[in-house]
Structure formats: C-alpha cells, structure tokens
Amino acid sequence: MPPIQMPTEPLLEIRDLRTHFFTDDGVVKAVEGVDLDVYPNRTLCILGESGCGKSIMARSILRIVDAPGRIVDGSILYRNAEGRTVDLAKFRHGSRELREIRGQDIAMIFQEPMSSLGPIQKIGKQITETILLHRRMSKAEAKETAIEMLARVGIPKPAERYEAYPFELSGGMRQRAMIAMALSCQPRLLIADEPTTALDVTTQAQILDLIADLKDEFQMGVMLITHDLGVVAEVAEDVAVMYMGKVVERGDVFSIFENPQHPYTRALLQSVPRMGIARRDRLPAIRGMVPHPLARPSGCTFRTRCDYFMPGICDKSEPPMIRAGDGEAACFLHMEGTARD
Amino acid sequence: MSEINVTLTRTPDITDEIAEDSVAMPALLGPWALMWRKFRRHRVAYVSLWVVVFIYGMAMFGEVLTTTNLEETNVRAPFAPPMGIDLFVENADGTSNFLLHAKGLKLELNRVEMRRTFVQDPEKIIPLGFFVKGHPYKLLGLIPMDRHLFGPKNPRDRVYFFGADRLGRDIFSRIVMGTRISMSIGLVGVVVSLVIGISLGGISGYYGGWIDNIIQRLIEFIRSIPTIPLWMGLAAAIPLGWPPLYTYFVVTLIVSMIGWTGLAREVRGKFLSLRNEDFIVAARLDGLTDWEVIWKHMVPSFSSHIIASLTLAVPLMILAETSLSFLGIGLQPPIVSWGTLLKEAQNIRTIIQAPWLLIAPGSVIVIAVLALNFLGDGLRDAADPNAH
Amino acid sequence: MTDTILEVRGLDMHFAIGGGLFRKPTTVVRAVDDISFDVYRGETFGIVGESGSGKTTLGRCIMQILEPTGGSIHFTGQGREPVQLVGGDRKKLRTIWRDIRMVFQDPQSSLNPRLRVIDLVGQCLRKSEGLKGQKLAERVSVLLEQVGLRKEFLLRFPNAFSGGQRQRLGIARALATNPQLIIADEAVSALDVSIQAQTLNLLQDLQDAFDLTYVFIAHDLAVVEHVCDRIAVMYLGQVVELSTTDELFRAPKHPYTRALLDAVPIPDPRARRGTRKRVAVSDGSASAIGCRFASRCPHATDLCRETTPPKRSVNGADVLCHYAGEI
Helix, strand or coil, X not given: CCCCCCCCCCCEEEEEEEEEEEECCEEEEEEEEEEEEECCCCEEEEECCCCCCHHHHHHHHCCCCCXXXXXXXXXXXXXXXXXXXXXXHHCCCCCHHHHHHHHHCEEEECCCHHHCCCCCCCHHHHHHHHHXXXXXXXXXXXXXXXXXXXXXXXXXXXXXXXXXXXXXXXXXXXXXXXXXXXXXXXXXXXXXXXXXXXXXXXXXXXXXXXXXXHHHHHCCEEEEEECCHHHHHHHCCEEEEEECCEEEEEEEHHHHHHCCCCHHHHHHHHHCCCCCCCCCCCCCCCCCCCCCCCCCCCCCCCHHHCCCCXXXXXXXXXXXXXEECCEEECCHHHCCCCCCC | CCCCCCCXXXXXXXXXXXXXXXXXXXXXXXXXXXXXXXXXXXXXXXXXXXXXXXXXXXXXXHXXXXXCCCCCCCCCCXXXXXXXXXXXXXXCCCCEEEEEEEEEEEEEEECCCCEEEEEEEXXXXXXXXXXXXXXXXXXXXXXXXXXXXEEECCCCCCCCCCCECCCCCEHHHHHHHHHHHHHHHHHHHHHHHXXXXXXXXXXXXXXXXXXXXXXXXXXXXXXHCCHHHHHHHHHHCCCCCCCHHHXXXXXXXXXXXXXXXXXXXXXXXXXXXXXXXXXXXXXXHCCCCHHHHXXXXXXXXXXXXXXXXXXXXXXXXXXXXXXXXXXXXXXXXXXXXHHHHHHCCCCHHHHHHCCHXXXXXXXXXXXXXXXXXXXXXXXXXXXXXXXX | CCCEEEEEEEEEEEEEECCCCCCCCCEEXXXXXXXXXXXXXXXXXXXXXXXXXXXXXXXXXXXXXXXXXXXXXXEECCCCCEEECCCCCHHHHHHHHHHEEEECCXXXXXXXXXXXXXXXXXXXXXXXXXXXXXXHHHHHHHHXXXXXXXXXXHHCCHHXXXXXXXXXXXXXXXXXXXXXXXXXXXXXXXXXXHHHHHHHHHHHHHHHHHXXXXXXXXXXXXXXXXXXXXXXXXXXXXXXXXXXXXXXXXXXXXXXXXXXXXXXXXXXXXXXXXXXXXXXXXXXXXXXXXXXXXXXXXXXXXXXXXXXXXXXXXCCEEEECCCCCCC
C-alpha cells in the first residue's frame, strides 16, 4: 500500500503533454505524452537521463520553450490560490495572466545560476525588481524583504551581499541567490531543473537541505528534475521516471527504489555504482544507446535496449500506464495476459 | 611496441551496439554542409550572394556588357541624359509594334534655363538587341570577341543607358569597367590584410606575454591615427610619374594598412579562447608542432568567422578606395574606377544639370556595399553555432 | 613487488596573478602544493576532490601541459630508465606523450568538430609512425572496434555521435599509440548514468587486455570506489589522505574525507540523512599558514590554524593532519 496519503488536490495536473521541435532534419518529439501530478508540500522528482525531455517538459509548464519548439497538444492545469483551474498550455505567449503566474505562483531555478542572474546588475536589485513586479509594497519594504530572503537562504552578511554582483559570489552562493530570487514572491510551486548538478557534493547537500526546509516553511510543491539517483533518494517523496519524452514509471520513492517495475528503472538502478558495495565487479550496464530522437523506435521506445523485449507486442504499440506494484508503469509486462516473471 | 592483435573479450553491452541499427540513424551532415543550410535560410543573404556573384562576374567579363569603348568620346553628346528603354513603337496610324529600342536625343533650346539641353527625339529610333556586334575586345584578356550581351543593333549607333559625361563618354560602360578595379582592390586589399592580420594576430594570441603586448600596442597606435590624413599623407608620397598599375597597387596597400588591425584583433581573440580548448590540448599531446596546431586546428576552427569578417571588410575597402579617388588622392584618370567616376560629379552645377553622373555610380556602389554586407552578415550568422 | 610507473615528489604549481606591464604580481595561487605519491604499474590510482582542489591542474602537470613550478615527476617506461618530466626537454616530451595519454572530460570540446574520425583518432599515428592512407585507415579501424564502434564511422564527423560514443572516440585516441599510462581526467563525469556504466566496463576491459595503468581523476566517490585500487583525496592543492580504496571507505581518517563521504547522497531512500550535520560553507580562501581545512573543520584547534600539518601514516594510509589517528 502506498505509505503516504494524498488528501489534498494537486497543484498542477499535466495531461498528455506533447512538445515537438520542428527542425530542418525533422520533427523531434521531445515530450510525447506526459501525465503528472504535483501536490503541495510534496517533492516530485523527475528522474531521467539527457534527452528524455525532462527539461523541455519543465520549460513547457512555464511556456519558455524556444523556437523551433512548441506545445502541440495536452493540458497543463494549474490550480491557483482561489481554487480556480487554468490551463497554462492554452495561454497566448506573453499574455498577462501567464506573466503573473510566472514568478508569483510558479517559480523556476536552473542548473546554471548565471542563466537567471544578470551579470551586470547587483543581486539585491534583481531580487527587489522581482518582488516589485509581483507584490504591492514600497521600494524600501521590497529591499527589506530581499535582504530577509538572502538571510533565509543562508548567505552570510546579507546586507552586504545585497550590494554584490553575481561574479563576486561562489557557485554555491549564486545558487542560493537564485533560490532567494525564485522564492521572494512565495510561489506555490517551485520547479528546480538540476539545481545542484553543477555544484560540489558538499555544497549540493546544503542546497538540497535548504530547498526541503523552504518547502516545509512555505508549503510549496516542488518539482525537482535530476539524473542523480542519490539526489532522488535524498529528497523525493514521489518519483516519475522519464525516457524519450514519456513517463515510464511513477510511484513513491520507496517503491521505485525497492520494487521498480519498469525494465528501464530496474536497469538504471542496477547500473549505478554505489558506495560500500563489492568493488571491481562489472557494472550491469544497460546495453545499447538512447535512440536518436529523429529515429524513435515503433511501439515502446525502450524496446531496443530491453532484456524483456517481446516481439510482436512491444514493437507494435505504445504501452499504456498500468498499475504495477505500488505505482504505475508503462510496460506490457504488467498487462494481463502478457505478464512474465 | 607489439602490434595490436589481442582480441578483446567483448562486453555484451557493446556487442549489441554493433548489431544495433534496427533503428537506423538519420544521415547527418558535416559541419560545412550544416553551415550552408543555415546560410540559405537567411534569404536576404542568399540573394545578396547572387548579387555579389553577378558583380564579380561583371568585373571579370565586363566587356561583354559594355555598349561603347571605354575612352570613346562623343563631342556631340556631352552630358547626354540617360536613354530609357522602350518596348513599343507608335506608328503613324496610332498602332504600336513591339520593338526593343531606345529613343535618340536631340538638342533643344530650353527657354527656362536659357541653354541647350537634350530631349528625347521620338523619331530617332535606335533598335536594341541581344548578342549584337560592337567594338572588339579580348575576353579575359585572351579571347578576341566582338559580341556584346545587349546593345544597339547598328554598331554605329550610340546608346547611353545611364547618360554620358562631360566628354560624351557612356557612363554605363564606364561603370561596368570600373567594377573591375573597385572590386578587385577590395579583394586584394583584403587578402593583404588577411595575411598580415592572421600572422600578427596569431602570434599575439598563441604566444601571449610580451610579444602580445608589443603587437597590441602597435595595433592601438595605428588605429589611433586619423585615417584620412594618414591616407592623404601616404598617397601624397606616390610619385606622380608612376604608371597607373603601380599606383593601383600602392593604393591597395594603403587601404589595407588599417584593415589588418581589426582582423588581427579578432584572430587574437579567437586564438586566446581556443588555446585552452580540450581538442587543441589533445592535438599538442598527439605530438603536433605549434605550427601544425595553428594551421590544422585553430585556423580551420575559426575560418568560417574569418570568411565572414573578410566579406564584411571588402565593402570597407571599396568605400576607402572610392573616397580616396573621389578626393583626388587615390586613383587618377585615365584609370576607371567607381571613385574616379564619382570625382567627375564633384561640383554643384554638374549635379544639378547632370545628376546621373552622381546617381549612377553612387547607386552601384551602394548596391555592391549593401550586398556584401548582407552576405557577410549571413555568413557570420551561419558560422555562429548559437544562432538559430 | 611494487613496480612504480610514476613517482611524484614535492610537486608545486603556483600561479602568480595580479601583475601587469610594470607591476609585480600581488597574489600566488598554490593550485598544487607539495604533492608526493607513487603510482604502481597496472593499478588504477584515483585522485578525488571537489572544484578548486587542484586535481585537474595536477593531471595537467603530470602530462606537462602545464609546466610545474617545482618538484619532480619520474616516469618509468616498461624495462626502461626513469625519465624526469619536470624541466625536461620539450622535444623529448613528444616521445613521452606516446607512453602517457590523456582522456578528457568533455565529449563536446575534446574532439575537433571539423575533423573526421580517422583524423581525430589517427592524428597521433600520423605523427609518431608516419602512417597514411590505407595503413592508417586499417589501424584506426582496429581501434574503433576495440572501443565498440563500427569501421563505417571512419569518415564521419563528431556531430554524428552521441556523448558516450564521443567519449569512446577519445578513449580510442588515447589507445592509439599503445600507451602504458592513461590519465583519465573526469572521463565519465559528463556522461549519462547508464552510459557511465558501459564506459567504466570498457575501461576495465581495456586495462586487462593491454596492461594499462590508470590515473583516474574524478569527483564522484561512488565511481572512484568502483574502479580504483588506491585513492588520493585532494583539498585546496594538497593531498589530505592517500590510502587503499577499502581502507578509505571503511575508515576515513581525515576530517575532510569524512565530510565528503558524509555529503554524498546515497541512492537508498531508507538511508536518508537529511538531518545530518553538514560541514561549514567554504569561504573560498586558502590561508597560507596552518591547515587549509582548519576554517571548516569541526575539530580544529589553534595548532591547526598556526602550524602546517605533517603527513602521518595511520594503518597504511597517509593523512595530512595534526590529529590523524586520534579523531
């Protein structure tokens, strides 16, 4: 039985989201039918390797996908503070409601802090600008709030650092400043795209702790995108595994790690070197490579690398998400009539 | 060391990869093909490419286009206005026939200006045609021919598409022939800048240290000298008695004196950023000498940028030569270049009475410079991996 | 019997910065400071550290891409006399670079995008053995097969390959001259998790087949534990702990090593350590006197702040700490 109950309504419901890139070489189906739910005060980790579409999916939520990509289908239902649901996928680019939701309701932090901190403006000013954009307060109040946020994210001497430029801070500090900016308007949902990948392990641990603390304090929903299984195990409550633009398995973090249902998840967990386990054995690697995005295999996209490939079934049609174990998996193995041990 | 004849026990994950391609990989283009594709999408640049090709074609095969011999004067048609090309001839009975022709000119007294000016003479019909016989020339300096692409059917007729100058010389033909000098100065100047620029810029960027310091200060010194007085000074040093060809080359050198500094700086910047790239380090570790690393790895790496920069430098050279000749300190008549043509339009009276002397060469210069600039922009965007 | 292939003694790499045309440099950055260790033939020697630890600089010093400002590095080829690399003849280096090769971190920037595979991998063979044309193509084909790539890829450009394949091209390039020692500078760090496993397996297979010695520079402790026999932990330019892998993970002795091991997230939700004590944030400075870790060490004393710690030996491990073995 799932150990954690989810009584509240989801903050974000993504249904059948599809984002395609129309390039000179063909159509790249970066996100091809994703269903996800994000709940308040819970961390959903999106686990996947490069090319699985997790970053594009996150950017689709906030509608910041660059040309030649665009959302071609699906809905992104956001439930705001008053309980009203809006479909973010249907808004026009640059519409006012979208801009209000961005930053105020849904905030995003990135792998590279320099991508959201402008290099020639002091960080304090950048945070104050964000605050003034979304909240009603005077400049002086905004400055105070900004300094408070800097202190809250653990930057020492926040009043001094308010006047600092991004290049004067170390990587970890910049990431904290970015988090301060993202949270300055107390958003209800935080999307973090590989927030600690570029950081040292010691700094990473602190940033993850910080995000967890702030999640509890502000009762935010957190969608954390990563490829690092350790990070997922540390912070996630719910996990969605993505491969080639689709969610292949969903569940709570314990089920995913202890009882993975999809062959990809299983293979991934086995192929990662772990500390403390017998050394120098061969790592059971997943064979083959991720197919080229322009050459998607028919049927199940993982079939070219799957040890449980069933000819005639797996290459014919795409597997639907089915209940499997304590969660759900998109795999024909779990369908009645085709189940194999 | 022993030969590699050890058979490796294949790892299952890699063997399968060799057997893979059940899902075939799409054919991917090499780096140059990708750039060409990106370039073609920039429509203005693509069109400009053909304009530039046409202009250089004009430079090489100019004689085919001209309608008159270059120096041929016509004392009966000084400052003749441009003759339009008409398609239909009106007959006495009101009907019109199709006939490609131009209407001749006759002198008439203009009562307003109190002088004689040319007006169109509807009775003088000069039939025009393609591949007509005209004055003889040597194509590319080798092949004797006398056919011209377009011109009067009767070789004795005179047609002035862009009008005539003070001595009755056909502006159109002179512009076409001037293309050769003006565009080639651009090219030669750019090649000279290229050689100096890459050498000094490369040394500066690759070795750094005190030699970099010296070269950069030299560049700054040169750039801080006001250009026109510098050119004037250098041009004044050209002995008057020199044959036109020599003056031509010296003018080219003068014009490229400043040009190389910009290129050197760019090249230096590229070298500095490339020096620490992994693939450059790998090349050194493979045993390549410095010279090989520079020419086999670094230069090809930014060659696309250099091509773009060069294409953007050519119009500057053209404008430089034009300005110098216009001021009278560059090329001199009887050399025909766009600049020397413009020189004849130097006083107000001429401009008012015969504006085509200014407009015709001026427009051609503008078109050439614009086309080269668009082309260079397109090349630069195509070479930039970050542009869409 | 320990057959040493690489002997590093007192290696220094100091950068003077802040100088100008007429000014003297203001600060000295001690990227690598007084480092000594041995690498034995046939082993995989790991160098672990975070950013700023100097591990990449150390790798480049060994390769002599950077010229160390002090110390010595002796390389002993199979059956040959040791050769001093530091301060040696730059021309001789080209011969050394056939025996010691490097695999780079970034599959994107380590391959010249304008060269075809045959040139990328075979360039060193052109120089060292003068191979051309058909002979070169044959040699490169063999290399490609050994890293699991098809012969048909000879004429392709790097942009046709995935990250994992590109890294294999880099490995093929490193193998081309039959080297004895390979410096793998974060060779798997930029790869996807599932590709890492394939690549690590490949590296192990190649080591067994060709009797290679690896110096494996990385920041991922789980990977390092998997492939290395002995590990040196670096912090701000110094080796703070050097021991066998088993000993390091069983009983880390230096406080920094402990902090590092503590901070690594474990892929097991039951082992959550969210409330663990975290080590203090680095303020980026390295004091010139005393122990460099003193400002962040939970056990620091005045002795630590004032006197440079000695290298002590505890249970076969070298530890740079005043209180090694006591804490």
